[in-house]
Amino acid sequence: MPDINSKNKGTIILMRWIARLVSIPWSYCALGLVWFVAGYGIEEGRLSEITADIIIFTAFLLTLGAAIIAGVWSMEIIGGIVLLADSLLVFIWFAVAPQLPAGLFFILVLPPLLAGWLFLASHRLSKKPKEQQV
Numbered sequence: 001m002p003d004i005n006s007k008n009k010g011t012i013i014l015m016r017w018i019a020r021l022v023s024i025p026w027s028y029c030a031l032g033l034v035w036f037v038a039g040y041g042i043e044e045g046r047l048s049e050i051t052a053d054i055i056i057f058t059a060f061l062l063t064l065g066a067a068i069i070a071g072v073w074s075m076e077i078i079g080g081i082v083l084l085a086d087s088l089l090v091f092i093w094f095a096v097a098p099q100l101p102a103g104l105f106f107i108l109v110l111p112p113l114l115a116g117w118l119f120l121a122s123h124r125l126s127k128k129p130k131e132q133q134v
Contacts, residue, residue, distance in 0.1 A: 008125055015122040020071040023083060023115035027063035030086075030108060034059035062086050067115075076123035083116030 038055050041047035070079020090108045094100055
């Protein structure tokens with residue numbers, strides 16, 4: 001990690017912790033929702049078990065995987081991009097299925113958007129040369 005002054009170091013650490021505290025609980029909730037929907041699809045006979053397993057594994061990689069990559073492994077740029085992509089995918093889902101409640105939109109779209117933006121911003125700030133930081 002490059003040299004950063006103490007003034008920006010506290011801001012960067014705060015941004016990373018807020019992003020972690022937002023992304024990890026959101027990822028568990030989103031994964032639980034996908035798991036519930038896939039189980040419901042199996043019960044209704046609309047999904048095979050293999051298809052449901054593929055959907056759940058993909059959701060695991062996109063939600064919890066992004067939060068772990070960014071928050072635990074300190075690869076903020078990769079995790080931030082994946083979280084922003086998650087936000088975009090959920091936004092598209094709401095555009096395609098408008099019968100979903102509006103409250104669910106805010107719960108599923110805003111947290112990954114905020115966390116992804118904070119991870120990318122903290123990464124950008126931590127990589128600035130010391131003389132450019134204010």
